Amino acid sequence: MSERIFIAVAWPYANGPLHLGHLAGCYLPADIFARYHRMKGSDVLMVSGSDQHGTPITIRAEQEGLEPQQVVDRFHAQFLDSWERMGISFDLFTTTGTDNHRQVVHELFLTLLKKDYIYKDTMLLPYSAESNRFLPDRYVQGTCPHCGDERARGDQCDNCGRTLNPTDLINPRSVIGGYDLEFRESEHFFLRLTAFQEPLLKWVKKQSHWRPNVLNFTRRYLEDGLKDRAITRDILWGVPIPVEGYDSKRIYVWFEAVTGYLSAAKEWAQSQGDPDAWEPFFRDPNSRAYYFIGKDNIPFHTMIWPAMLMGDGTLDLPYDVPANEFLNMEDAKLSTSRNWAVWLPDYLERFDPDPLRYVLTAIMPETSDSNFSWSDFVRRNNQELVATYGNLVHRVLTMTHRNFDGRFPQPGDLDEEDQALLARIPQALEEAGDQLGKCSFRQALGTAMALAQAANRYIDAKAPWQTMKTDMQRTGTTLWVCLNVLSCLRTLTYPFLPFSAQRLHELLGFEGSIQDSAWGVREVRAGQSFPQPTPLFTKLEESVAEEEMERLRAKAT
């Protein structure tokens, strides 16, 4: 009986390239999870897309003298390229700019409006008479009422970090052209979040399988009390409001972007030639939906989106929201604006994807913030990937190829040590499978590496380079046991290291794609011929850490 798994991943904002924080935060864990489940035979749908709307994109477009669409098209193409080269295996990576998305958002909006979960009200907003338009919060600057900083924006003050409303600012003024500015009443639509407070709290209290930080954060938030929130804005870049008379307004990104999970599933279904294929992922209690996000996104996925789903009443709520904490860079907080980050396109110009996938999994911020450093990257690559795992593969394959004529040996009688190591194979698969299923990716990777270490110990004890002088039968048995461990490691590492796992698959003489193998024991065949082995991973010069650190520092502003 196979499981059905919907994997929703946070929508990256299409106003800049992706960095290691994005990857470690949600895309890599989601991909590991998806690959594991596909191999296990689960019915998997993994979707996401570029978030195209919102003020920062308008601002960037204005700065560069481009249309917003040109900005988002550029980054969307870059995202697709990064996924391909990093091996992030989306079933669909779309955008919020499609007709389909607009329709799905409209349907949900109208459903909630009809049920009175969306209502109209007025609010006081910044308006520029001279340019004849309402201004986004970010376009308004003024003195922060808390710290007195004169360059606070209408959404927040960068100096003291507090969240603000434009009406909070002292001496508010427009950023564009420095026009005078007034506040005018504007009519908007609000989501009645207060109606969902109790149902949400009741639901959240049952989610004992959630990560403690996600659960605690959400409970505290709900116990403090939700407020209704405006879901429309006086802007022109975004999804239109499906009600007559609101041409100068659009649906606010946070309402529209989370709906993208549903619209992406529907778009995927259409692309499969079966428009209803999305339904089992949203309307079957036996299917489970996982939302992979960074911790800054928790409220939207544990409260707002579930509230919208509850309001609709026909769609399943998230099963789990395995939010990750933050990844720091060389002991400092990642910062896009200060350019303190390693960008994916940049990384991929110089290094292979698997070492990064390995290191980011090993330090994945599952339970607390973690730190990426280039010296740690080089160290882990050289000592863990190359020395412990890659070298195990290489020493076993080389010895076998050289002494058994390029074929796998026929095993003789198995002694206790042989049996003990072979017994670890199904154990490791079960253990790692269990850990992967619980989204404990660091642990699962550790399980795989522990098996590699056990094999290294076994080889040391068996010393096949000694026995081959006197007893080829014994040597063949030893290597046959090792080869079966390699076959297992091929499976165990696949979710984390898809590229090298595929290569190992081929080095072991298996045909086709490793993706089609099952999550289970697969013995090597005695007598099977296999190719001349080449190393799986490349050792990095120690100087790489220094050079990359320099590069990072040089670009920072």
Next chain:
RNA sequence: GGCAACGUAGCUCAGCGGUUAGAGCGGGCGCUUCAUAAGCGCUAGGUCAUGGGUUCAAAUCCCUUCGUUGCCA
């Protein structure tokens, strides 16, 4: 200012009520030579931030203080 999390070996962290507190890396000693000078074994005597409390029993639960970080007003 309010709330929360964290503070464990030189470094990065795991453990989160129950035998002498663990792993990886670094350091020290030794073994091995098949392999990308890779592998394996042994070794670190750390007041589990601090001061109290609960308990037969606490790094593990509760409170104080200090420090770090995050969220919120």
